[in-house]
Every structure is written in C-alpha cells, then in structure tokens.
Amino acid sequence: MTTSPRILGIEGTAWAASAAVYDSETDSTFIESDAYEPDSGGIHPREAAEHMHTAIPQVVEAALSHARELQAEADESTGDDPAGIAADPPIDAVAFSRGPGLGPCLRIVATAARALAGTLDVPLVGVNHMVAHLEIGRHTADFEDPVCLNASGANAHLLAYRNGRYRVLGETMDTGVGNAIDKFTRHVGWSHPGGPKVEAAAADGEYVDLPYVVKGMDFSFSGIMSAAKAAVDDGTPVEDVCAGLQETIFAMLTEVAERALSLTGRDELVLGGGVGQNERLRAMLRKMCEARGATFHAPEPRFLRDNAGMIAVLGAKMYAAGETIAVEESAVDPDFRPDQVDVVWRGNETVEANRFGADEDDRTTVDGAEAVVTVDREADRVTKRRVPKPYRHPTLDERLRRERTAIEARLTSLARQVGVPTPVIHDVDPYESTITFAHVGDRDLRDALTTERVRAVGRSLATIHDAGFVHGDPTVRNVRVATGSDAGRTEPEAAADRPYLIDFGLGYHTDHIEDYAMDLHVFDQSLVGTAPDPKPLREAAIDAYREVGDTRVLDRLADVEGRGRYVGE
C-alpha cells in the first residue's frame, strides 16, 4: 500500500453526478461534475437516477483520464515505462458515496464504483457522504478537532468527534435546511435549487420577523416555513420574506453552533454542505467565532456543495487506514448515519475525559454561549447578562434577549415553587437583558458527572414537565452541582447534593408529550456529546424519569430517536 495514495471518488447521492481524483502526494483535487436540474418542482428520485445513469460514466471517464495523465507524469519523472502499460494502475482505490441519499441514485454509483475497481484491480472504499462533508473542511483547514456544522440540502446537524465516532450534538427536527428553503421557493414559483435565489432576493429585502425555534442544539424549520409562505400569500414583499428567512434560519444555525463550541469546550468550527455556499451564513458563523476567539473555516464552494472531491479526500484517509471493503460488503445504505462510522483514520486519538478546566474556585466571569455571567463571591450572587450577538440582525437580537431574560426569570422561580432546586432570583431587567440571582453549586454537572446526579436531573425534568413546562436547554452545562467544597455555604438542597437547574431561557409552557420528550432528548444528547462513558448515565436519566414522570414521554422519546434521528451508542 502506498503512503500517498491517489484516489478516484464517485458521488451521486441526489443531484450531483460527480467524479474526482485526489492526489495525496500533491494534495490536489480534480473534480468533474454534472448537475441534475429538474424542469419543475424539486428533485424527482426517478429522474435523478436517470441522470446518474447517463452522467456517471462520463464524469468517471473524465476523472480517470486525469488520473492517467498524473500517472504518466509520475512515470516519466521516475523513468518508468512512459506508455504506462506495465506501470501501476493510475489510482490506488475507488471511493464512492454509500449513503445517505436516494436509493436508486446510490445503487447506480455503487455499481459504477464496483465495476471500475474490478477493471483496474484496486480496492473499494465506501464513504459516508455526511462525514465527507465534514472531513473536507477539517482537511482543508488542517484543524485538529473541530465542531462541524453540516448545512446541506437533506440534512442539518452539528457533529463533533468523541471516542472513535462523530457524535451528533444537534440536528433538525424536521427537514434539512436546504430542502426547507427549496420548499419555500417552490411555493413562490421559483425553480430548483432555491437557496441561491433566496440569497439574491434577500439582498434587496428588509428583515421581517419569523418564528425562531431552537431546542438545546436541535432546531426546527417547519414553523418558519409555514409563516414565510403565509407572509408572501398575505402580500409581504417576497424579498423581505427572503431577508427574514435568511436572518432567522442562519441565526438559529449559528446559535446552535456556538452552543456546541461552548458545551464541548472546542475552539474550531468547520462548515460543510451546499447551504454553506451562502455568504450570509458564512459571515454569521465567522462573526460568532471571532467574538468568542474561535477559528472558523469554510472550504471553497466546489467542496461545499455535493461533489466527489470530498469523497476522494476522505477515501484517501480511509484507504491509508486500511478501511477498504469487499464487493460483497459494499451495499448502499440510504439512511447511513454519520455516527455509524468507525472513525479509524484519526488513529487512536482519544479526547481527554475532561478538557474543561474543572477548577472554578477563583473565577469571576464566565462566558456562556449566550450570556456573560459575573460572579460576586462576597454577596454570593451572580449577574447574568445576555450580550448582543453581532452576527444577528439587531431586531431579532433584541427580541431574543428580552424574551429569554423574561422567561428565564419566570420559569426559574416557577421551578423552585414545584420543588426543583434553582437559584433564587434577586433582580430582573428584561430591557438590559440582565438577571441577578444566587450563586449555586461549585461545578457544572459536565465537570462532575455521576449517575446519582444524572438521576436527580431526570427526576427534576419529570417534575417540571408535570407542572406544564419544559426547560428547553437541559444540558450538562445548565445544571449546577455542589461537589462538597462549598456545600456548607449554599442552600439546603445543595447539602443534599440535589443539582440545581439553571438557564431556563429557552423554556416554555406546554402540555405536549412531544415537547417533554424533546426536553429529555436534549439532556440525553448532551450526555452523549460530553461524557466519557455515557451509557450508564443515559440509563440513569431514563430510569429516574420513569419513577416520577409520565411514561408516555418515554415512549415518545423512543419515537423521537427512531425517526431517522441520530443517537449515539
């Protein structure tokens, strides 16, 4: 096996019939693509498959002749047979997208890949398309351990590596981000794909308010899309709706990306996927990263939209790690999830169990994802101020900060009333987005995870749900625990080591089982994303919830997770 492989990649999960050659020796990528453009409506699976059928052989041939040229040049410089007849094959392996994607398209690509590998007598590498979207950014940025935001047509999720897998920290609860935008543009009669048209129209539009929906690091587009369609139908100028749509959707994605950086303690962010070509989204992510001292990278547009270059680049890493597959094991998988992939190419890299400075005894300010928290040790109080986010439209920014401050104060008190430990509120100023409340605990749960504490959180969530509201963002960073050192100076609950819930800013009143299940799911995902060994903790949370809460919520949780959603181990 060569140490600097040359890989031919093939992509065809939906619209892009694409082939590429990645030459690791020179770190260069040649891409040949042929896009399927529907005459009307969105992507028709059968038409897309017909497109793959005719276009794949042509793009593969173009890539192959490029590979032959590279090989001839290499042979010439090493004095091997210049005709290339007796020399090595022009590539070391064929990598192809195994999924996720449209079944009929995937099968055509896989068949082409198997045939080519057979003819050239080189191995096959089966690549997960979503992991390729993120690895291309890590590769071109040369980042060590980034959080990745995949913003593509059929998907939208946040991923981060932990213990040999890319874990899904957050994702869309309904459609992919590009598909959501494309549905809106179909409604107003614009041709597919809609993303670039919305971007162009938004440049001439004025921001309008639309529903903003994030739950922890998950998010949903259905409400915004219905509201956007209704606004156009009611006569709001379409450019204004486009501006509102971009500002809202991309602010949601930027917010959850920031929360993922904060939760995982990382300082690198990469963007992947076709929607990543949008300038406004990139500008927002860049601003957010700048403001928190993180580094942002988006690969060039040819690597963002679906392309075989990313398949070839990841194929090379997988090949070098020995991840080839036999033909009989190379079946496609239309639902292939990123967290099903064993990330062997990153070696035995283990993220240290605790990368989050656990010692907080002297701290006076804490930068959360949304707020700056100032600790007054003498008074045993903290002041939390939701700071303006420079990436957000000012109107949206002000609305979110004001609303969240008010709801946080209200629900923090309400939770106390139903017996869930929370900090006592001393003062609230929604217009300054400031709350002053009691200092509680001596660690975030993230830095002091035990099954007992997790059980207590499970019980607390069941209790507030029973009272008719959700926390909205119950992650291991939004729970404070008293590990002992200051148990004496805090309140009675802490002495009993009952964790405090904090940060109710995303909470709301609801009697929907679905909302309660989502709340529990957010907590569960935060365990998966941060705990060295999440399994017993996840079980503890569920068991405790079962003791106190409504079991229909647990049934619904299983549903939520089974809905093609991505859950870890």
Ligand SMILES: C[C@@H](O)[C@H](NC(=O)OP(=O)(O)OC[C@H]1O[C@@H](n2cnc3c(N)ncnc32)[C@H](O)[C@@H]1O)C(=O)O
């Ligand atoms: C499974 C796979 O087939 C699928 N691929 C995919 O969705 O193609 P991708 O190239 O990553 O993204 C296409 C989407 O990207 C959107 N898009 C393209 N340019 C855009 C722009 N300037 N602004 C916003 N969206 C844009 C399009 O409207 C379309 O919805 C996926 O990765 O989810």
Ligand SMILES: Nc1ncnc2c1ncn2[C@@H]1O[C@H](COP(=O)(O)OP(=O)(O)OP(=O)(O)O)[C@@H](O)[C@H]1O
């Ligand atoms: N009452 C409190 N007592 C002690 N520490 C607190 C208190 N409130 C907040 N903190 C500390 O400040 C951190 C950030 O607070 P909080 O989660 O409310 O802000 P945020 O910006 O909304 O954070 P995020 O969105 O990242 O969860 C907490 O993780 C916790 O360590």
Ligand SMILES: [Fe+2]
């Ligand atoms: Fe894609």
